[in-house]
Amino acid sequence: MTSDADRGELFSEERSAEVVVNSMEGTRDPRLRQVLDSLVRHLHDFVKDVEPTEEEWGAAIAFLTATGHKCDAARQEFVLLSDVLGVSMLVETINHRAKGVATESTVLGPFHVVESPPRSLGADICLDHRGEPCLVTGRVTGPDGEPVGGATVDVWQADAEGYYDVQRPGEVPPANLRGLFTTQADGRFWFRTVMPRHYPIPDDGPVGALLEATGRHPYRPAHIHFLVRAAGYAPLTTHVFAADSPYLDSDAVFGVKPDLVRDFAVVEDPVRAAELGLPDRFREVEFDIVLLRAEE
Ligand SMILES: [Fe+2]
Numbered sequence: 001m002t003s004d005a006d007r008g009e010l011f012s013e014e015r016s017a018e019v020v021v022n023s024m025e026g027t028r029d030p031r032l033r034q035v036l037d038s039l040v041r042h043l044h045d046f047v048k049d050v051e052p053t054e055e056e057w058g059a060a061i062a063f064l065t066a067t068g069h070k071c072d073a074a075r076q077e078f079v080l081l082s083d084v085l086g087v088s089m090l091v092e093t094i095n096h097r098a099k100g101v102a103t104e105s106t107v108l109g110p111f112h113v114v115e116s117p118p119r120s121l122g123a124d125i126c127l128d129h130r131g132e133p134c135l136v137t138g139r140v141t142g143p144d145g146e147p148v149g150g151a152t153v154d155v156w157q158a159d160a161e162g163y164y165d166v167q168r169p170g171e172v173p174p175a176n177l178r179g180l181f182t183t184q185a186d187g188r189f190w191f192r193t194v195m196p197r198h199y200p201i202p203d204d205g206p207v208g209a210l211l212e213a214t215g216r217h218p219y220r221p222a223h224i225h226f227l228v229r230a231a232g233y234a235p236l237t238t239h240v241f242a243a244d245s246p247y248l249d250s251d252a253v254f255g256v257k258p259d260l261v262r263d264f265a266v267v268e269d270p271v272r273a274a275e276l277g278l279p280d281r282f283r284e285v286e287f288d289i290v291l292l293r294a295e296e
Contacts, residue, residue: 017044063206070205074166079110080207083253084216092237101143102292106255108237109225110201111164116154116178123181124192124277127173131160131194134264134283135276136240139187140228141290147187148291151230154180155191157223162199183230192276195264195283196222198245201252211252218252221245226289233291240287262287 011019020040027033052060070077082088088107096105119125126133136155140148156178158164165176177196183189200218203211211218222245229235241248241261248256264283267273273280 013048016048017041020044063210066206074113075202075205076110077205077207080201080205081210083107083109083201084207084211086254089254096234096236099292102234102290103236103238103288104257104259105237106239106257106260107253108227109253109255111158111166112154112156112225112227113166114175114178116156116180117175119179119181119191121181121184121188121190122192122276123179125155125157125177125179126159126192126194127176129194132283133278134193134195134285135190135267135278136193136224136285136287137188137190138287138289140183140189140230141187141288142233143290143292147183147185148230148233149183149185149187151183151187151189151228151233151291152180153183153189153289154227154229155193156225157193157196158199160194160197162197192278193224195242196224198222198247216252217247217250219247220251220253221247221256223255224287226287228289228291230291232294234294236289236291238289240285242285 009015009019009022017040021037024033024036024040027036067077067081079088082091092105092107098104138153140151140153142148156164159172159177163172165172165174165178177193179191181189181191198219198221201220202208203218208218222242223239226238226240227235228238239255239260241256243261243263248261262285264285266281267284268281270280273282276282
Protein backbone atom coordinates (compact mmCIF):
# COMPACT_ATOMS: atom_id res chain seq x y z
CA MET A 1 0.00 0.00 0.00
CA THR A 2 1.14 3.50 -0.76
CA SER A 3 0.43 6.50 1.42
CA ASP A 4 -0.39 9.97 0.06
CA ALA A 5 3.13 11.02 1.03
CA ASP A 6 4.64 8.40 -1.36
CA ARG A 7 2.47 9.27 -4.30
CA GLY A 8 4.36 12.31 -5.43
CA GLU A 9 7.80 10.90 -4.71
CA LEU A 10 10.35 12.10 -7.21
CA PHE A 11 12.84 9.79 -8.87
CA SER A 12 16.05 9.01 -7.01
CA GLU A 13 18.80 6.47 -7.56
CA GLU A 14 18.22 4.91 -4.16
CA ARG A 15 14.45 4.43 -4.56
CA SER A 16 14.18 4.21 -8.35
CA ALA A 17 12.34 0.88 -8.43
CA GLU A 18 9.82 1.87 -5.75
CA VAL A 19 9.07 5.16 -7.51
CA VAL A 20 8.34 3.37 -10.80
CA VAL A 21 6.37 0.56 -9.15
CA ASN A 22 4.24 3.12 -7.30
CA SER A 23 3.54 4.92 -10.58
CA MET A 24 1.77 1.76 -11.82
CA GLU A 25 -0.55 1.48 -8.82
CA GLY A 26 -3.53 2.00 -11.08
CA THR A 27 -2.91 -1.28 -12.96
CA ARG A 28 -6.31 -2.95 -12.93
CA ASP A 29 -5.26 -6.52 -13.72
CA PRO A 30 -3.68 -7.92 -10.52
CA ARG A 31 -1.52 -10.45 -12.39
CA LEU A 32 -0.18 -7.74 -14.71
CA ARG A 33 0.56 -5.59 -11.69
CA GLN A 34 2.46 -8.45 -10.03
CA VAL A 35 4.46 -9.14 -13.20
CA LEU A 36 5.36 -5.47 -13.76
CA ASP A 37 6.27 -4.97 -10.11
CA SER A 38 8.75 -7.87 -10.28
CA LEU A 39 10.05 -6.87 -13.72
CA VAL A 40 10.80 -3.31 -12.62
CA ARG A 41 12.49 -4.40 -9.40
CA HIS A 42 14.69 -6.98 -11.14
CA LEU A 43 15.52 -4.64 -14.02
CA HIS A 44 16.54 -1.83 -11.70
CA ASP A 45 18.62 -4.26 -9.61
CA PHE A 46 20.29 -5.43 -12.83
CA VAL A 47 21.16 -1.87 -13.90
CA LYS A 48 22.46 -1.02 -10.42
CA ASP A 49 24.60 -4.17 -10.49
CA VAL A 50 26.03 -3.63 -13.97
CA GLU A 51 26.08 0.22 -14.04
CA PRO A 52 26.09 0.33 -17.85
CA THR A 53 27.60 3.29 -19.68
CA GLU A 54 25.19 5.13 -21.96
CA GLU A 55 26.98 3.55 -24.95
CA GLU A 56 26.48 0.11 -23.46
CA TRP A 57 22.78 0.76 -22.84
CA GLY A 58 22.53 1.98 -26.43
CA ALA A 59 24.16 -1.25 -27.61
CA ALA A 60 21.62 -3.25 -25.60
CA ILE A 61 18.73 -1.38 -27.24
CA ALA A 62 20.33 -1.88 -30.66
CA PHE A 63 20.68 -5.62 -30.00
CA LEU A 64 16.99 -5.98 -29.11
CA THR A 65 16.04 -3.83 -32.12
CA ALA A 66 18.06 -6.09 -34.42
CA THR A 67 16.47 -9.15 -32.81
CA GLY A 68 13.03 -7.75 -33.68
CA HIS A 69 14.05 -6.87 -37.22
CA LYS A 70 15.26 -10.46 -37.79
CA CYS A 71 11.76 -11.84 -37.08
CA ASP A 72 9.34 -12.75 -39.87
CA ALA A 73 6.72 -15.43 -40.55
CA ALA A 74 9.37 -18.19 -40.73
CA ARG A 75 11.96 -16.87 -38.27
CA GLN A 76 11.40 -15.98 -34.61
CA GLU A 77 14.63 -14.51 -33.29
CA PHE A 78 13.12 -13.63 -29.90
CA VAL A 79 12.24 -17.30 -29.37
CA LEU A 80 15.84 -18.19 -30.21
CA LEU A 81 17.04 -15.56 -27.73
CA SER A 82 14.78 -17.01 -25.05
CA ASP A 83 16.07 -20.49 -26.01
CA VAL A 84 19.80 -19.74 -25.79
CA LEU A 85 19.36 -17.90 -22.48
CA GLY A 86 17.66 -20.99 -21.04
CA VAL A 87 14.39 -19.13 -20.44
CA SER A 88 12.30 -21.28 -22.82
CA MET A 89 13.44 -24.40 -20.96
CA LEU A 90 12.76 -22.79 -17.59
CA VAL A 91 9.22 -21.75 -18.54
CA GLU A 92 8.56 -25.20 -20.02
CA THR A 93 9.88 -26.96 -16.92
CA ILE A 94 7.94 -24.77 -14.46
CA ASN A 95 4.72 -25.36 -16.37
CA HIS A 96 5.17 -29.11 -16.87
CA ARG A 97 6.69 -30.52 -13.72
CA ALA A 98 6.71 -34.28 -14.30
CA LYS A 99 6.15 -35.06 -10.60
CA GLY A 100 8.47 -38.05 -10.84
CA VAL A 101 5.83 -40.03 -12.71
CA ALA A 102 5.32 -38.61 -16.18
CA THR A 103 7.76 -38.42 -19.07
CA GLU A 104 9.82 -35.23 -18.85
CA SER A 105 8.94 -32.39 -21.16
CA THR A 106 11.28 -30.24 -23.22
CA VAL A 107 11.05 -27.28 -25.60
CA LEU A 108 8.69 -27.26 -28.59
CA GLY A 109 11.35 -25.59 -30.73
CA PRO A 110 10.81 -23.43 -33.80
CA PHE A 111 10.08 -26.13 -36.42
CA HIS A 112 6.56 -27.26 -35.55
CA VAL A 113 5.32 -24.74 -38.09
CA VAL A 114 3.30 -27.00 -40.37
CA GLU A 115 0.68 -29.56 -39.45
CA SER A 116 1.86 -33.16 -39.44
CA PRO A 117 -0.16 -35.34 -41.82
CA PRO A 118 -2.11 -38.22 -40.23
CA ARG A 119 -0.35 -41.52 -41.03
CA SER A 120 -1.15 -45.12 -40.16
CA LEU A 121 0.91 -47.04 -37.63
CA GLY A 122 4.09 -48.38 -39.18
CA ALA A 123 4.21 -45.76 -41.93
CA ASP A 124 7.59 -44.44 -43.08
CA ILE A 125 7.76 -40.67 -42.43
CA CYS A 126 10.97 -40.36 -44.47
CA LEU A 127 9.50 -39.73 -47.89
CA ASP A 128 12.77 -39.47 -49.82
CA HIS A 129 14.42 -42.52 -48.15
CA ARG A 130 17.67 -40.66 -47.57
CA GLY A 131 19.39 -41.69 -44.36
CA GLU A 132 19.93 -44.60 -42.01
CA PRO A 133 16.61 -46.48 -41.57
CA CYS A 134 15.19 -46.47 -38.07
CA LEU A 135 12.20 -48.01 -36.30
CA VAL A 136 10.57 -46.06 -33.48
CA THR A 137 8.26 -47.91 -31.09
CA GLY A 138 6.60 -46.99 -27.83
CA ARG A 139 3.59 -47.15 -25.62
CA VAL A 140 1.55 -44.30 -24.18
CA THR A 141 0.28 -44.89 -20.64
CA GLY A 142 -1.22 -42.88 -17.81
CA PRO A 143 0.35 -42.32 -14.38
CA ASP A 144 -0.93 -45.67 -13.05
CA GLY A 145 0.34 -47.58 -16.06
CA GLU A 146 -3.04 -47.74 -17.73
CA PRO A 147 -2.74 -47.92 -21.54
CA VAL A 148 -3.91 -44.81 -23.39
CA GLY A 149 -5.50 -45.84 -26.67
CA GLY A 150 -6.54 -43.19 -29.17
CA ALA A 151 -3.75 -40.81 -28.12
CA THR A 152 -2.31 -38.72 -30.95
CA VAL A 153 1.46 -38.86 -31.28
CA ASP A 154 2.71 -35.98 -33.42
CA VAL A 155 6.36 -36.44 -34.47
CA TRP A 156 8.79 -34.30 -36.44
CA GLN A 157 12.55 -34.39 -36.87
CA ALA A 158 15.56 -33.20 -38.82
CA ASP A 159 16.82 -35.28 -41.74
CA ALA A 160 20.10 -37.15 -42.11
CA GLU A 161 21.82 -33.84 -42.94
CA GLY A 162 20.35 -31.91 -40.01
CA TYR A 163 17.62 -29.95 -41.83
CA TYR A 164 13.85 -29.77 -41.30
CA ASP A 165 11.63 -29.94 -44.40
CA VAL A 166 10.65 -26.27 -44.01
CA GLN A 167 14.31 -25.25 -44.27
CA ARG A 168 14.62 -26.79 -47.73
CA PRO A 169 11.33 -26.13 -49.52
CA GLY A 170 11.34 -27.56 -53.04
CA GLU A 171 14.33 -29.80 -52.30
CA VAL A 172 12.48 -32.34 -50.14
CA PRO A 173 8.85 -33.52 -50.25
CA PRO A 174 6.44 -31.44 -48.14
CA ALA A 175 5.81 -32.88 -44.66
CA ASN A 176 8.95 -35.01 -44.97
CA LEU A 177 9.82 -36.48 -41.57
CA ARG A 178 6.53 -35.45 -39.99
CA GLY A 179 3.62 -37.67 -38.98
CA LEU A 180 0.55 -37.75 -36.79
CA PHE A 181 -0.07 -41.24 -35.39
CA THR A 182 -2.87 -42.58 -33.19
CA THR A 183 -2.12 -45.20 -30.55
CA GLN A 184 -3.95 -48.51 -30.67
CA ALA A 185 -6.05 -49.73 -27.72
CA ASP A 186 -3.02 -51.00 -25.78
CA GLY A 187 -1.34 -47.58 -26.11
CA ARG A 188 1.25 -48.76 -28.62
CA PHE A 189 2.55 -46.77 -31.58
CA TRP A 190 5.33 -47.41 -34.08
CA PHE A 191 6.65 -45.86 -37.25
CA ARG A 192 9.59 -46.00 -39.61
CA THR A 193 11.97 -43.11 -40.22
CA VAL A 194 15.69 -42.35 -40.61
CA MET A 195 18.20 -41.37 -37.94
CA PRO A 196 17.95 -37.64 -37.23
CA ARG A 197 21.20 -35.67 -37.30
CA HIS A 198 22.43 -33.03 -34.85
CA TYR A 199 22.00 -29.53 -36.28
CA PRO A 200 22.77 -25.86 -35.63
CA ILE A 201 20.00 -23.46 -34.61
CA PRO A 202 19.81 -20.52 -37.07
CA ASP A 203 22.93 -18.51 -36.20
CA ASP A 204 23.08 -15.82 -38.89
CA GLY A 205 21.34 -13.20 -36.73
CA PRO A 206 21.84 -11.34 -33.45
CA VAL A 207 21.47 -14.57 -31.43
CA GLY A 208 24.25 -16.16 -33.49
CA ALA A 209 26.42 -13.12 -32.72
CA LEU A 210 25.66 -13.57 -29.02
CA LEU A 211 26.67 -17.25 -29.20
CA GLU A 212 29.88 -16.30 -31.00
CA ALA A 213 30.71 -13.59 -28.45
CA THR A 214 30.26 -16.04 -25.60
CA GLY A 215 32.29 -18.85 -27.13
CA ARG A 216 29.25 -21.09 -27.56
CA HIS A 217 28.41 -23.34 -30.51
CA PRO A 218 24.89 -23.34 -32.02
CA TYR A 219 24.33 -27.12 -32.11
CA ARG A 220 21.53 -29.28 -30.78
CA PRO A 221 22.06 -33.05 -30.31
CA ALA A 222 20.13 -35.44 -32.58
CA HIS A 223 16.50 -35.86 -31.50
CA ILE A 224 12.95 -36.63 -32.57
CA HIS A 225 10.19 -34.28 -31.40
CA PHE A 226 6.98 -35.63 -29.84
CA LEU A 227 3.73 -33.85 -29.02
CA VAL A 228 1.33 -36.31 -27.39
CA ARG A 229 -2.32 -35.54 -26.68
CA ALA A 230 -5.12 -37.69 -25.25
CA ALA A 231 -8.55 -36.89 -23.84
CA GLY A 232 -8.40 -36.63 -20.06
CA TYR A 233 -4.61 -36.24 -19.96
CA ALA A 234 -2.27 -33.24 -19.96
CA PRO A 235 -0.55 -32.80 -23.34
CA LEU A 236 3.18 -33.55 -23.42
CA THR A 237 5.81 -31.81 -25.56
CA THR A 238 9.11 -33.64 -25.53
CA HIS A 239 12.01 -35.17 -27.52
CA VAL A 240 13.84 -38.46 -27.55
CA PHE A 241 17.59 -37.86 -27.90
CA ALA A 242 20.02 -40.32 -29.51
CA ALA A 243 22.57 -41.54 -26.96
CA ASP A 244 25.36 -41.60 -29.56
CA SER A 245 24.86 -38.00 -30.70
CA PRO A 246 27.43 -35.25 -30.13
CA TYR A 247 26.39 -32.18 -28.09
CA LEU A 248 24.26 -34.08 -25.54
CA ASP A 249 26.14 -32.23 -22.81
CA SER A 250 26.07 -28.81 -24.48
CA ASP A 251 22.70 -28.41 -26.24
CA ALA A 252 22.51 -24.77 -27.41
CA VAL A 253 18.98 -24.48 -25.99
CA PHE A 254 19.50 -26.58 -22.80
CA GLY A 255 16.79 -29.05 -23.85
CA VAL A 256 18.46 -32.31 -22.78
CA LYS A 257 17.16 -34.18 -19.76
CA PRO A 258 18.91 -37.51 -18.96
CA ASP A 259 15.60 -39.41 -18.86
CA LEU A 260 14.96 -38.49 -22.51
CA VAL A 261 18.17 -40.05 -23.89
CA ARG A 262 17.81 -43.49 -25.48
CA ASP A 263 20.02 -45.97 -27.30
CA PHE A 264 19.15 -46.23 -30.96
CA ALA A 265 20.35 -49.83 -31.20
CA VAL A 266 21.71 -51.37 -34.39
CA VAL A 267 19.56 -54.35 -35.44
CA GLU A 268 20.81 -56.98 -37.88
CA ASP A 269 17.93 -59.43 -38.18
CA PRO A 270 16.82 -60.29 -41.72
CA VAL A 271 13.54 -61.88 -40.58
CA ARG A 272 12.41 -58.87 -38.54
CA ALA A 273 13.71 -56.49 -41.18
CA ALA A 274 11.60 -58.24 -43.84
CA GLU A 275 8.52 -58.14 -41.61
CA LEU A 276 8.97 -54.44 -41.02
CA GLY A 277 9.86 -53.53 -44.59
CA LEU A 278 13.30 -52.33 -43.53
CA PRO A 279 16.79 -53.25 -44.80
CA ASP A 280 18.69 -55.99 -42.95
CA ARG A 281 20.56 -53.42 -40.90
CA PHE A 282 18.47 -50.78 -39.18
CA ARG A 283 18.36 -48.75 -35.98
CA GLU A 284 15.67 -49.15 -33.36
CA VAL A 285 14.57 -47.02 -30.42
CA GLU A 286 11.85 -47.66 -27.87
CA PHE A 287 10.36 -44.56 -26.26
CA ASP A 288 7.51 -45.14 -23.82
CA ILE A 289 5.52 -42.10 -22.80
CA VAL A 290 3.73 -41.53 -19.49
CA LEU A 291 1.13 -38.76 -19.38
CA LEU A 292 -0.26 -36.97 -16.34
CA ARG A 293 -4.02 -36.76 -15.95
CA ALA A 294 -5.47 -33.44 -17.03
CA GLU A 295 -6.54 -32.43 -13.52
CA GLU A 296 -3.08 -33.10 -12.09
FE1 LIG B 1 14.50 -30.06 -33.31
